[in-house]
Amino acid sequence: MSRDLSYKAVMERRGEIMKRALGIEYDEFILTKVAFDYEGMMRKAGYSLEEVREIQRETGVGNTPLLELKNITRLVRQISPKGYGARIVIKDEAANPSGSFKDRRASVSVYHAAKLGYQGVIAATSGNYGAAVASQAAMRNLRCIVVQEVFDSRQMGQPEIIEKSRKCEAYGAEVVRLSVGPELFYLALVLLEETGFFNASLYSPFGISGVETLGYELVQQIRERYGKDPAYIVVTHAGGGNVTGTARGVLQAGARDSRIIGASVDLSGLHMASDIDFNRKSFTTGHTGFGVPFATWPDRADVPKNAARPMRYLDRYVTVTQGEVFYVTEALAQLEGLERGPAGNTSLAAAIPLARELPEDEIVVVQETEYTGAGKHPQAQLNFARANGIVVKRGDPRENVPGKTIVIPEHFSQLSVVEMDLDRMRRSYIRNCIERSGATEVNEQELKFLAEETRETEAYVAGIIREIGGVKINAT
Amino acid sequence: MTDKCRQGDWVEIHYIVLDPASRSGDLPPETRKVPLECRINGWALSPKKIGEEIEIRTPANRTVKGTLARINPGYEHSFGPAVRELSSIGSELRVMLKEGER
Numbered sequence: 001m002s003r004d005l006s007y008k009a010v011m012e013r014r015g016e017i018m019k020r021a022l023g024i025e026y027d028e029f030i031l032t033k034v035a036f037d038y039e040g041m042m043r044k045a046g047y048s049l050e051e052v053r054e055i056q057r058e059t060g061v062g063n064t065p066l067l068e069l070k071n072i073t074r075l076v077r078q079i080s081p082k083g084y085g086a087r088i089v090i091k092d093e094a095a096n097p098s099g100s101f102k103d104r105r106a107s108v109s110v111y112h113a114a115k116l117g118y119q120g121v122i123a124a125t126s127g128n129y130g131a132a133v134a135s136q137a138a139m140r141n142l143r144c145i146v147v148q149e150v151f152d153s154r155q156m157g158q159p160e161i162i163e164k165s166r167k168c169e170a171y172g173a174e175v176v177r178l179s180v181g182p183e184l185f186y187l188a189l190v191l192l193e194e195t196g197f198f199n200a201s202l203y204s205p206f207g208i209s210g211v212e213t214l215g216y217e218l219v220q221q222i223r224e225r226y227g228k229d230p231a232y233i234v235v236t237h238a239g240g241g242n243v244t245g246t247a248r249g250v251l252q253a254g255a256r257d258s259r260i261i262g263a264s265v266d267l268s269g270l271h272m273a274s275d276i277d278f279n280r281k282s283f284t285t286g287h288t289g290f291g292v293p294f295a296t297w298p299d300r301a302d303v304p305k306n307a308a309r310p311m312r313y314l315d316r317y318v319t320v321t322q323g324e325v326f327y328v329t330e331a332l333a334q335l336e337g338l339e340r341g342p343a344g345n346t347s348l349a350a351a352i353p354l355a356r357e358l359p360e361d362e363i364v365v366v367q368e369t370e371y372t373g374a375g376k377h378p379q380a381q382l383n384f385a386r387a388n389g390i391v392v393k394r395g396d397p398r399e400n401v402p403g404k405t406i407v408i409p410e411h412f413s414q415l416s417v418v419e420m421d422l423d424r425m426r427r428s429y430i431r432n433c434i435e436r437s438g439a440t441e442v443n444e445q446e447l448k449f450l451a452e453e454t455r456e457t458e459a460y461v462a463g464i465i466r467e468i469g470g471v472k473i474n475a476t
Numbered sequence: 477m478t479d480k481c482r483q484g485d486w487v488e489i490h491y492i493v494l495d496p497a498s499r500s501g502d503l504p505p506e507t508r509k510v511p512l513e514c515r516i517n518g519w520a521l522s523p524k525k526i527g528e529e530i531e532i533r534t535p536a537n538r539t540v541k542g543t544l545a546r547i548n549p550g551y552e553h554s555f556g557p558a559v560r561e562l563s564s565i566g567s568e569l570r571v572m573l574k575e576g577e578r
Contacts, residue, residue, distance in 0.1 A: 006498060007494060007498055007499065071569075071573055074573060074576060075572060075573060077576075078572065078576040120536060143536045144536060145534075145536045145538075150515075151513075151515075159554075162553040163553055165551075166551045166553075169517065169535070172535050173535060174516065174517075174534040174535045174536035175516070176514060177514065177516065178493070178512060178513065178514055178515075179513040179514075180507055181500070181503065181507055181512050182500060182503075183493070183494060183499060183500050183512050186494075186500070187512075194538070195536070271504050273502075273503055273507055274504045274506055274507055275504075275507040275510055276506045327565060330562055330565040330566060331565065331566075331569055333566070334565065334566030334569060334570070335566070335569055335570070374551075374553050374554050374555055375553035375554070377555055378562055379555045379556060379557075379558065379559050379562060380553065380554065380555050380556055382559045383555075383557065383559065384556075392559070392561055393561065394561050408562065411568075412569060412572060
């Protein structure tokens with residue numbers, strides 16, 4: 001019998017396809033319409049930190065160098081009030097086998113797939129994750145398919161993504177390159193069904209537990225070298241896995257006072273599913289187009305329950321502009337001798353102004369770098385932006401308009417962050433959770449779940465539910 | 477350059493995954509009016525001309541059918557010319573560091 005491959009039919013089979021392709025019984029963790037047992041899922045379906053470290057040792061993932069950015073720290077102190085300007089250190093995740101922290105995320109999924117006897121793995125991603133899965137699959141002798149969103153209807157591709165396609169093919173993966181649209185996930189489902197391969201989702205407990213070692217390691221390294229915990233850990237935020245995994249690792253290392261600060265490139269106003277906007281952006285990841293929707297509704301992902309839940313961990317969430325990230329990418333290369341990819345430097349662009357808030361004896365961690373190369377480079381990305389009608393100029397970064405203008409700062413002191421309203425995002429998350437579940441009343445257990453999800457009190461959650469209206473609260 | 481591939485050549489195929497009417501309902505109009513297109517590289521299973529239907533074997537060992545789009549597809553992405561707005565950042569920052577030492 002041939003399968004019905006229409007969009008609708010495949011999306012309706014989504015649950016059963018995912019169950020076979022992940023081997024996780026998500027139903028086990030569902031508590032009510034609204035609530036599920038997040039920690040139970042992470043414990044039972046994922047791996048412990050020790051197991052993950054062992055899995056990653058087998059394929060050379062992790063234990064990346066921690067580098068102090070001495071010249072950048074000097075410049076920060078020059079533009080800060082006397083006694084201010086925290087030390088900035090960077091975790092050089094580009095030293096992982098495929099050149100980014102995504103190797104951590106891929107390592108556990110690919111290990112698990114091999115252990116369970118799957119013949120191959122599939123990942124739907126246009127980011128560094130594709131190369132990471134391809135590299136890990138090569139090491140464990142599995143086949144690999146990466147599904148990417150690469151080009152618009154003019155067949156014009158983002159140079160950053162074309163480079164990522166190349167890298168996946170270099171590791172022996174099949175790369176399925178698509179035009180713009182969220183149906184990337186539809187095709188991934190079709191391929192999972194056709195091949196019986198494992199779904200190396202970014203958002204499974206395997207993916208997230210793989211990142212926990214990053215948070216754990218960086219705390220250990222900083223304690224060893226400086227004898228204290230970092231004040232701020234700045235994490236580039238997109239789909240939420242980097243924030244979630246890192247923060248969980250930091251907590252497991254016992255660094256309870258370190259603040260987790262998410263940073264995204266501001267792409268407000270650009271529609272992520274637009275065939276026109278697609279090539280009007282210079283960043284294909286680490287931006288608000290993923291950062292906001294995935295934080296306020298994580299379960300939009302390609303798994304029934306997303307293990308990446310950034311609202312549980314974010315102390316602050318800030319944005320920077322594309323031009324600021326290109327500027328600091330130059331600064332990192334020219335002052336610190338580290339030529340690294342621009343998207344991963346989003347957190348560096350945020351860390352510089354954030355370090356000005358803190359006394360000199362504090363430490364700010366930039367938690368990742370990524371490899372750079374043709375296409376994935378400020379020069380390539382700015383040439384591409386110009387070719388797509390974007391104005392590129394030096395000036396005040398506040399004049400930046402996503403999709404229209406990229407402003408490269410004229411001076412180091414112009415770097416700044418814009419604070420996102422986390423309270424508004426919490427409200428939006430609660431609203432999404434209530435509306436999508438169709439719940440007409442919430443009980444004690446659900447209030448508790450929503451409070452954990454938003455790092456707030458049950459009274460706070462109840463207050464917001466009352467504001468939304470139409471939902472009865474059944475709790476004492 | 478030939479427009480005909482041999483069996484076993486590394487080629488790119490193109491096919492339409494979803495025509496506009498079959499796409500997801502939740503799309504902005506400019507995306508909704510164009511098809512979802514796909515390009516995959518693999519080894520040609522038969523000699524064909526560009527524009528003809530062909531089957532390929534992919535690196536993941538799948539057999540996929542599509543229109544032959546390119547033969548020996550390479551990667552043309554590069555760094556492009558120097559960008560004026562970036563070229564002086566390094567020296568500006570070094571001057572600033574020097575001034576700070578005084």
